[in-house]
Amino acid sequence: MPVTRGFQRRRPEPERGRLPPGQYDTGSSWPVLTAEATPQQPAEAWQLTVDGLVDSPHTWSWSEIRAFPGSTYVGDIHCVTTWSKFDMTFSGVSVDDLLEVASPTDEAAYVLAHSVTGYTTNLPLADVTGGKAWVVWEVDGKPLPRQHGGPLRLLVPHLYFWKSAKWVSRLKLMAEDRAGFWEQNGYHDRGDPWLEQRYQGD
Ligand SMILES: Nc1nc2c(c(=O)[nH]1)N[C@H]1C(S)=C(S)[C@@H](COP(=O)(O)O)O[C@H]1N2
Numbered sequence: 794m795p796v797t798r799g800f801q802r803r804r805p806e807p808e809r810g811r812l813p814p815g816q817y818d819t820g821s822s823w824p825v826l827t828a829e830a831t832p833q834q835p836a837e838a839w840q841l842t843v844d845g846l847v848d849s850p851h852t853w854s855w856s857e858i859r860a861f862p863g864s865t866y867v868g869d870i871h872c873v874t875t876w877s878k879f880d881m882t883f884s885g886v887s888v889d890d891l892l893e894v895a896s897p898t899d900e901a902a903y904v905l906a907h908s909v910t911g912y913t914t915n916l917p918l919a920d921v922t923g924g925k926a927w928v929v930w931e932v933d934g935k936p937l938p939r940q941h942g943g944p945l946r947l948l949v950p951h952l953y954f955w956k957s958a959k960w961v962s963r964l965k966l967m968a969e970d971r972a973g974f975w976e977q978n979g980y981h982d983r984g985d986p987w988l989e990q991r992y993q994g995d
């Protein structure tokens with residue numbers, strides 16, 4: 794169907810309701826939040842493993858990861874330190890595509906994401922399936938900068954951004970939930986920005 798132009802009034806963007814409670818718009822700046830030293834391992838040496846409660850544990854090389862059909866997220870991100878950033882474009886592979894190869898067992902209910910640095914973060918399996926999570930290597934059409942988790946980071950934009958592990962190297966599927974780095978240090982287990990789940994007990 795042809796697109797009708799001209800006489801349709803363009804609706805303004807619905808800005809109201811876009812910021813989760815307690816968040817502000819960081820505008821064009823993109824803060825860097827890193828608890829550890831930035832790893833220097835070259836991209837070509839990068840590997841990504843999906844293991845734990847799966848029928849086919851799998852490790853992909855850098856070139857194998859990038860050979861997956863591409864998948865892009867366009868939207869907002871929300872950091873627990875109260876900044877949100879609108880209209881980001883991240884590209885990589887959908888976690889669904891990785892899990893289709895690895896094939897989680899019936900017992901798998903949680904994921905612990907690991908960075909090469911030792912940083913970890915835990916997620917319910919349901920929060921990384923159904924088109925809600927990616928492993929990305931591009932932002933705004935360019936390689937993901939090192940300080941922002943390049944060459945490879947997890948992206949789970951519907952949860953606070955600490956769940957999006959930078960320099961991701963492993964997704965381990967588990968039957969039980971196991972607290973990651975910030976979760977052990979008082980952050981909320983799930984981290985839904987719309988429910989303002991910042992800290993344990995929120
Ligand atoms: N490996 C690793 N991943 C991490 C972090 C970190 O310290 N180490 N910080 C988390 C937090 S608290 C946030 S808000 C985002 C920050 O990503 P950015 O630095 O690209 O903005 O990464 C998340 N992933």
Ligand SMILES: [Mo]
Binds near residue numbers: 826872873874954955
């Ligand atoms: Mo954060």
